[in-house]
Amino acid sequence: MSDMYELLLTLHSWVRWLVLLTGLWALANAFTGVRAHGPLISRAPFTAFMGSVHLQLLLGLALFAIMGMSGAAPFSEPAAPRSSFGWEHLGLGLLTAVFATMANATTKRAAVPLAETAVQGGQVVSPNSNEQQLWRSALLWTVLAWIPLLLLIPWWRPALRMFGA
Numbered sequence: 353m354s355d356m357y358e359l360l361l362t363l364h365s366w367v368r369w370l371v372l373l374t375g376l377w378a379l380a381n382a383f384t385g386v387r388a389h390g391p392l393i394s395r396a397p398f399t400a401f402m403g404s405v406h407l408q409l410l411l412g413l414a415l416f417a418i419m420g421m422s423g424a425a426p427f428s429e430p431a432a433p434r435s436s437f438g439w440e441h442l443g444l445g446l447l448t449a450v451f452a453t454m455a456n457a458t459t460k461r462a463a464v465p466l467a468e469t470a471v472q473g474g475q476v477v478s479p480n481s482n483e484q485q486l487w488r489s490a491l492l493w494t495v496l497a498w499i500p501l502l503l504l505i506p507w508w509r510p511a512l513r514m515f516g517a
Contacts, residue, residue: 455493
């Protein structure tokens with residue numbers, strides 16, 4: 353059980369950086385889309401962000417399950433800011449997953465196949481008339497995902513945890 357816990361904790365620590373990188377990619381893409389007023393061609397940043405958040409959530413739930421089976425309390429180390437941080441961490445992780453899923457769902461409605469776009473007067477034009485609203489919605493949900501994401505990260509922990517360290 354201890355080896356499984358160490359493996360999951362290490363993976364959970366490493367995937368944190370994947371979540372942050374894909375989140376930055378989605379956030380930059382959404383900001384660029386709002387400013388450019390163009391059609392949404394690729395959903396990849398939003399899908400990658402949602403997928404990495406879901407992976408992180410599953411790893412965290414597995415950690416909670418293992419700790420519950422062994423009777424250990426989450427974040428029981430002295431460096432934890434409060435005794436309730438473990439439950440806050442779980443709740444904020446769930447909230448982040450919901451918001452990242454909403455951002456991805458917004459882009460699913462907005463995505464326009466490249467074949468359907470046209471260039472008129474040097475500008476990319478798509479058949480979707482409410483592009484700006486869709487971009488703003490994707491940006492809103494991505495920013496909302498970032499708020500609990502930044503609050504749930506245990507910043508006092510090592511940047512890259514290694515097995516057992």
